[in-house]
Amino acid sequence: MQQPTGFEGGRLLVVAFEGWNDAGEAATGAARLLAERLGLVEIAAVDPELYFDYQFTRPTIEAMADGSRTLKWPGAAILGPSGEPVEPDDDEVVTGPGADRLHVLLGAEPARTWKGFAAELIDAALTADIEGIVLLGAMLADAPHTRPLSVYASSENPEVRAALGVDRSSYEGPVGILSVIADQAERVGIPTVSLWASVPHYVHNAPSPKAVLALLGKVEELTGLSIPRGSLEVEASAWEASVDALAADDEEMAGYIAQLEQARDAADAPEASGEAIAQEFERYLRRRGDQPGGGPWRPRDGA
Numbered sequence: 405m406q407q408p409t410g411f412e413g414g415r416l417l418v419v420a421f422e423g424w425n426d427a428g429e430a431a432t433g434a435a436r437l438l439a440e441r442l443g444l445v446e447i448a449a450v451d452p453e454l455y456f457d458y459q460f461t462r463p464t465i466e467a468m469a470d471g472s473r474t475l476k477w478p479g480a481a482i483l484g485p486s487g488e489p490v491e492p493d494d495d496e497v498v499t500g501p502g503a504d505r506l507h508v509l510l511g512a513e514p515a516r517t518w519k520g521f522a523a524e525l526i527d528a529a530l531t532a533d534i535e536g537i538v539l540l541g542a543m544l545a546d547a548p549h550t551r552p553l554s555v556y557a558s559s560e561n562p563e564v565r566a567a568l569g570v571d572r573s574s575y576e577g578p579v580g581i582l583s584v585i586a587d588q589a590e591r592v593g594i595p596t597v598s599l600w601a602s603v604p605h606y607v608h609n610a611p612s613p614k615a616v617l618a619l620l621g622k623v624e625e626l627t628g629l630s631i632p633r634g635s636l637e638v639e640a641s642a643w644e645a646s647v648d649a650l651a652a653d654d655e656e657m658a659g660y661i662a663q664l665e666q667a668r669d670a671a672d673a674p675e676a677s678g679e680a681i682a683q684e685f686e687r688y689l690r691r692r693g694d695q696p697g698g699g700p701w702r703p704r705d706g707a
Contacts, residue, residue, distance in 0.1 A: 480511025
């Protein structure tokens, strides 16, 4: 099946934002792994003074290797090839069509002026001759941690849907910055596909390497890239074991997880159907619209 321009062999931009779109830090975790493996460098960045409320997304202070301390401000930047040869270990090389042209956009979700923020970044993508955009997100879901974590793929672009076999979302309601970026990109002719990983909501406070693995696997499937996992598989196994230990000390939590496992297994597939994932995605967004801070591990009313 022929891929749309940009999704196999073209100049691809992978996008991830911290915050609302990033349950378990899965989306940014996947994007950062790609940027590190490829040795990407900053080629364009927004002025944080225009888009961020520092009382909401505060700057942080970090210690440097030489012992000095520096402020790190929230922002967003596009990372691209440095032009210098990258010589990682053989088992850390990202290979496949377009690997040497891959770009990554990483940032924090802005507090204001979303239209201008998205327009500035899409202008930078056009300047970099980006031909396709993959938007990564992660949602808190009624997903058991003991089963494969599903990734829901969708696109508003009919050619992308036909070529990649992905859905068109029927969701209506509050959205995050990823939806604004996708809308601006499609308006200027850059095709987009959105990937959302399901993260068990009862462990919402911890990073989820298993969800990072799920997103990377879906990126590989859609782009033809081969992405080395490094220590991620070991970390995912350790994460799953830690949740097992947590559940072993909480009878109610263990019972709830067993119910999720039964519901998942009843679907008679290692992954939930596309329709089921889409429904979970819609429930998640509606829930986040009502309760932006998230919730405890127990099921919430109306979930």
